[in-house]
Amino acid sequence: PNTGQGKIDAQTGPLAEALTDPNIRLETGAHVDWLEAAPDGKSIAAIHYTQNGAQKTLSPKLVILSAGAINSAAILLRSPSAKGKGLANSSDQVGRNFMNHNSSAMLAIDPRRRNNSVYQKTLMLNDYYLSDGKGGKPLGNVQLLGKIDGNMLKANVKTMPKFVLDFMAGHAVDWYLMCEDLPDPESRIMVDGKEIVMQWRRSNMQSLEGLTKVMRENLRACGYPIVLSRPFDKRTPSHQCGTVKMGNDPATSPLDPFCRAWDHRNLFIVDGGFLPTSAAVNPALSIAAQALRVADYLRKTELAA
Structure with a gap:
């Protein structure tokens, strides 16, 4: 379509490949309920979600959770785990360190x-x-x-x-x-x-x-x-972050510096939750920059031919 700022060609290029790739499917109107860990606990085996009132399951190679600092943490905490603390949470830090301006x-x-x-x-x-x-x-x-x-x-x-x-x-x-x-x-x-x-x-x-x-x-x-x-009080949320923070030590952080969950090798959380500290400005550009960094990392590692 002509956006007024140039044209996006839907006939060729990565967009066309994605739209025609039989292995890529866009699900709309879906609400993710919880994630299921593999029997060994080292990866995510399935995503359980609700769509049009029906319970559905998807088994992916990679799981990239980007539901926002509050909902990403909530999805992980609702997900069953051996110790009952939710997934990606051996550090007991999922949901903690919530920050708001x-x-x-x-x-x-x-x-x-x-x-x-x-x-x-x-x-x-x-x-x-x-x-x-x-x-x-x-x-x-x-x-x-x-x-x-x-x-x-x-x-x-x-x-x-x-x-x-x-x-x-x-x-x-x-x-x-x-x-x-x-x-x-x-x-x-x-x-x-x-x-x-x-x-x-x-x-x-x-x-x-x-x-x-x-x-x-x-x-x-x-x-x-x-x-x-x-x-402003808590009724006016402003750039929530910190609930699934990245760090260098799996004992104190759920994610590594590339937003991979220490506990599950195919799970990445990429939204404001990964920020270990807040700021006094809008974090959107920092989140976008890290998302691009993680995408490049995935392309070179998990998605390499």
Whole structure:
């Protein structure tokens, strides 16, 4: 199809080969329930999934699990194992070290100036990413928040009259303050039957408090008489990671540096779960870079002719 940015030729090349290869099948509308280990426990023998209400099984050569930091961990924890701790979990680290950004929304309000922006996420600053600006510890990243309106504020301040919230939103410049959450084995994802239980233990909150303080001072110095802030809680997930971390030691990490499970040679987990630490920025490019690295590794090893 012509995408406007050039053409993708579906008649030739790797895409055409994949679409016509009888050994490649794309299953849609499928929900993976659990993985089954081989009798020796050293590989994954089958994927059990539900499709259109029917229970189905697939026995692959390779299993690449990319369901996100929460769901990948949940699938592994739900999967039967000899010790009852789930698969890829001899280290007892699957689901642990859950990290989420410590973040706040900040509104800089000037009743004399109306903000007519629609697409507001156009500016960010890293002045406080490596230090607090005075030689102290790192704080985090600051960027514009997508433009809020009175309805969004009403969801959090139900007793305030709507016209007041509309006025505030219309005269506010909205900011998003984002700081690093640090790994903690007791900050974790667990499962209770089909339910997922999140036990998030925030860390490094002093950085968010410091960034909030310095940005409030900066915005007031810029002439905004009203500066309001509110931290996001666990209802606002931001770039979850760390639940199936990679490392150099199978005793302390579920994955090796190429995202292969130490316990199962044909299982790879490639999503935000592999990150051993978080950051104060969006990790999408780091995840994509590691995915390309793992793909090249698989091509040269597992898929080599």
